[in-house]
Amino acid sequence: MMSTCKHASELMSQGQDRTLGPVERLQLRLHLLICKRCRRVEQQFGLLRAAIRRCRDDS
Amino acid sequence: MFFNIILHNIPSKASPQAQAIEAEGAYLLRYAQLQLRNPAQAEDAVQETLLAAIEGIARFSGKSSLRTWLTGILKHKIIDQLRRSAREQAFDVDDDRAEAEAIDALFAGDGHWRGMPSDWGNPDAALENSRFRAAFELCLQRLPERSARVFTMREVMDMSTGEICQELQITPTNCWVMLHRARLTLRECLELNWFDGSRR
Ligand SMILES: [Zn+2]
Numbered sequence: 252m253m254s255t256c257k258h259a260s261e262l263m264s265q266g267q268d269r270t271l272g273p274v275e276r277l278q279l280r281l282h283l284l285i286c287k288r289c290r291r292v293e294q295q296f297g298l299l300r301a302a303i304r305r306c307r308d309d310s
Numbered sequence: 311m312f313f314n315i316i317l318h319n320i321p322s323k324a325s326p327q328a329q330a331i332e333a334e335g336a337y338l339l340r341y342a343q344l345q346l347r348n349p350a351q352a353e354d355a356v357q358e359t360l361l362a363a364i365e366g367i368a369r370f371s372g373k374s375s376l377r378t379w380l381t382g383i384l385k386h387k388i389i390d391q392l393r394r395s396a397r398e399q400a401f402d403v404d405d406d407r408a409e410a411e412a413i414d415a416l417f418a419g420d421g422h423w424r425g426m427p428s429d430w431g432n433p434d435a436a437l438e439n440s441r442f443r444a445a446f447e448l449c450l451q452r453l454p455e456r457s458a459r460v461f462t463m464r465e466v467m468d469m470s471t472g473e474i475c476q477e478l479q480i481t482p483t484n485c486w487v488m489l490h491r492a493r494l495t496l497r498e499c500l501e502l503n504w505f506d507g508s509r510r
Contacts (some may be wrong), residue, residue: 255421264490291427
């Protein structure tokens with residue numbers, strides 16, 4: 252069962268907000284393995300989180 | 311102007327503690343502005359916080375830092391404001407549909423990304439880059455209000471989705487949908503307003 256980028260992006264987003272279940276984690280890992288676009292988005296999500304905290308804490 | 315307002319409310323001979331509280335004013339304002347996009351609301355929240363802190367300084371135990379203590383008070387003031395504006399803003403089906411469509415438009419019919427997301431490079435370098443920071447703040451301002459509210463509660467105030475759901479009376483699914491929308495909208499906006507420009 253191949254998950255789409257849209258679904259993967261939902262899992263990547265929710266992974267920042269809750270603990271993903273084992274099936275979700277596996278689905279996401281497999282998708283990231285084959286999908287360069289989502290690997291980039293995963294890095295971008297990480298940067299978004301770091302950026303907003305930096306905006307908050309720098310003053 | 312903002313600090314003049316604050317200063318009027320503080321006795322002219324401010325104690326060292328009051329001065330220390332006041333010194334955190336800029337930090338608190340920044341924090342409130344990230345969370346509350348209405349500048350007047352942000353100033354109100356900070357002003358209420360500073361006054362409550364000066365009145366209640368006896369309750370500051372010194373176990374946490376002054377900043378942490380003040381931020382804790384500010385969070386409550388911000389949540390009050392958020393509840394108020396969430397109540398005032400009725401759920402708009404058309405807005406919601408437009409936001410959902412904007413997200414769908416990022417993907418092709420088969421559910422894969424339409425474009426190739428850019429490699430944003432070294433995160434530390436981006437964070438130090440003033441153009442990135444300016445674009446990031448611009449993109450944050452442009453987020454639709456409801457997603458922005460949930461996103462900043464999560465990321466600025468570090469609230470769990472459970473806490474957010476409770477404060478705003480929404481379901482966890484609703485909360486995740488809005489966080490997902492906020493993140494995708496932000497990254498798309500940064501691709502266009504920061505990354506594209508930095509390549510030129
Ligand atoms: Zn993908």
